[in-house]
Amino acid sequence: xxxxxxxxxxxxxxxxxxxxxxxxxxxxxxxxxxxxxxxxxxxxxxxxxxxxxxxxxxxxxxxxxxxxxxxxxxxxxxxxxxxxxxxxxxxxxxxxxxxxxxxxxxxxxxxxxxx
Amino acid sequence: xxxxxxxxxxxxxxxxxxxxxxxxxxxxxxxxxxxxxxxxxxxxxxxxxxxxxxxxxxxxxxxxxxxxxxxxxxxxxxxxxxxxxxxxxxxxxxxxxxxxxxxxxxxxxxxxxxxxxxxxxxxxxxxxxxxxxxxxxxxxxxxxxxxxxxxxxxxxxxxxxxxxxxxxxxxxxxxxxxxxxxxxxxxxxxxxxxxxxxxxxxxxxxxxxxxxxxxxxxxx
Numbered sequence: 001x002x003x004x005x006x007x008x009x010x011x012x013x014x015x016x017x018x019x020x021x022x023x024x025x026x027x028x029x030x031x032x033x034x035x036x037x038x039x040x041x042x043x044x045x046x047x048x049x050x051x052x053x054x055x056x057x058x059x060x061x062x063x064x065x066x067x068x069x070x071x072x073x074x075x076x077x078x079x080x081x082x083x084x085x086x087x088x089x090x091x092x093x094x095x096x097x098x099x100x101x102x103x104x105x106x107x108x109x110x111x112x113x114x115x
Numbered sequence: 116x117x118x119x120x121x122x123x124x125x126x127x128x129x130x131x132x133x134x135x136x137x138x139x140x141x142x143x144x145x146x147x148x149x150x151x152x153x154x155x156x157x158x159x160x161x162x163x164x165x166x167x168x169x170x171x172x173x174x175x176x177x178x179x180x181x182x183x184x185x186x187x188x189x190x191x192x193x194x195x196x197x198x199x200x201x202x203x204x205x206x207x208x209x210x211x212x213x214x215x216x217x218x219x220x221x222x223x224x225x226x227x228x229x230x231x232x233x234x235x236x237x238x239x240x241x242x243x244x245x246x247x248x249x250x251x252x253x254x255x256x257x258x259x260x261x262x263x264x265x266x267x268x269x270x271x272x273x274x275x276x277x278x279x280x281x282x283x284x285x286x287x288x289x290x291x292x293x294x295x296x297x298x299x300x301x302x303x304x305x306x307x308x309x310x311x312x313x314x315x316x317x318x319x320x321x322x323x324x325x326x327x328x329x330x331x332x333x334x335x
Contacts, residue, residue, distance in 0.1 A: 001166040024170065030160055031201070031237045035269065046158075046201070083166055093169050100304075101164030108170065115171075 001083035001095065004065050009084050012092045013057040013067070016109050023050040023069075024108035025078060049113050052076065064096055067107055078107035117146045121224035121260075123215060123247050125153040125203050125239035127181035128298040133265050134228055135188060135294040136284025137327050141226075142189045143287065149192040149222055151215075152181060153243060158200035161301060168300060176300050184297035187290055194218075204242040208249065211242070215250035224260045227251065231264030231330055234271040252334060263329035271330075278328035285325040292324065 028044035054069040059081070068077040080096035087093055091110035098104050108114065120141045124130055130138060130150060141148050155174040162168055168176050178195065185193045196214070198206065219227075230244035244264065251259050263280055284291060292313070295302050312320045 001162070001169050026158075026170075028158070028160065031239075035236045038269075083162075083169075085169055087169070087171060091171065093171060095162070095166075095169060097162055097164065097166060099164070101162055101166065102160040103162050103170065104160070106170050 001085040001093065004059070004063065004081060004084050004094070006059055006065065009059050009067075009092075009094070012086055013059060013069075013109070016092070016111070017054060017057060019111060020051060020053050022110045022113050023052055023076060024048050024106060024110075024114050025050070025076060027078070027105045029104065030102070059094075067094060069109075076107075078105050080105045081107065116144050117141055118225040119222050120146055120148040121218060121222055121227045122148060122150045123153070123218075123227065123229045123243060124150075125198075125237075125243045126156040126200065127152055127154075127177045127184070128156065128295075128301045129230075129240070131184060131291075131295045131298055131302070133267075133327050135184070136287050136291040136324075137228065137263075137282050137329075138190060139188050139287035139290040139294075140282070140284055147192065148188075148190050149194065149218070149224070150185065150190055151194045151196055151218060153196045153198045153203060154200040154239070155181070155195065156200050156301075159301065161304075163300075173300070177298075180298045180300060184294045187293040187297050189290075201239060203239040206242070208242070208246060211246040212249040212253070215247050216253065219250060219254070219260070227260050227262045228329070229262065229264060231266035231271070231275070231332070234264075234266035234268040234275060234330075236268050248332060251332075256334065259334065262332040264332050265328075266330055275330050278330050280329040280331060282327045282329070283325060284327055288324050 026046045033040040033042045054071050056070040059065055059067040065081040066079040081094045082096045085093045093108045095103050096105040138148055156177045157174045159173055229247040230240040232241050232244035296306055
């Protein structure tokens with residue numbers, strides 16, 4: 001993955017507009033967060049292969065970045081994004097990694113289901 | 116000496132830290148060891164800086180590391196069960212216990228190694244341990260294999276007492292370290308910090324490497 005460059009990622013987001021796409025969205029602070037520090041409130045959410053269609057998508061911010069997808073009836077967004085990749089299967093992978101290189105958030109868009 | 120050992124853990128590398136020495140010892144003693152690994156650790160968070168993997172490529176990376184680790188241990192019967200990381204607790208517990216029962220029926224293990232339900236921190240660990248205990252509980256008491264459990268919750272010694280099995284694995288510590296190292300994506304940072312301490316033979320670390328601790332599950 002590479003550090004996010006909006007001018008490169010935005011056109012990819014635009015490619016999927018109006019298409020039925022599969023979404024992977026996750027946030028996590030890790031399963032061990034409150035084991036190592038009892039004061040940490042452990043929270044996360046995960047959707048894999050949500051099938052959606054968006055009419056508008058935008059990535060913005062000064063880094064870490066935020067990305068939002070507007071659907072006919074609602075929204076999907078992620079914040080804290082730092083890295084991106086268009087992988088060999090033409091899937092847009094975006095993720096936010098903390099200073100230790102640990103994934104904290106991911107938003108991925110694909111025209112075919114994620115395995 | 117055990118006749119057959121069955122190891123059941125949810126993630127590649129769960130076997131590495133506190134169990135791989137025992138696995139290596141059993142294998143060196145000529146005991147066949149089967150390792151059922153429920154997931155490929157798909158939800159691992161460590162991607163590196165700069166990243167060496169992403170959410171979609173990580174499972175393949177961890178699968179190869181798991182195979183490497185088994186090679187380091189001489190473990191030939193690795194069974195990757197195809198479940199997904201962080202979803203074990205949401206599976207049907209009866210179905211999962213039944214998968215374990217099928218393996219028990221096939222292998223007839225004299226010893227099973229898994230996590231201690233209630234004392235193993237990660238929800239996948241807990242659900243994995245529960246399924247194993249459930250499967251063994253359903254057997255007639257006289258047929259049950261021994262179950263050695265790994266526990267590491269902050270309250271495990273307080274609630275369970277000291278572990279009753281403390282196994283000296285110093286004869287196979289090189290294999291243990293090689294197993295930990297095989298899970299590079301998970302342990303590279305840890306190993307970098309550990310190398311110096313290993314060279315200095317630091318007592319606390321050497322104790323952690325040389326001795327493995329288990330609680331034998333009590334069914335009654």
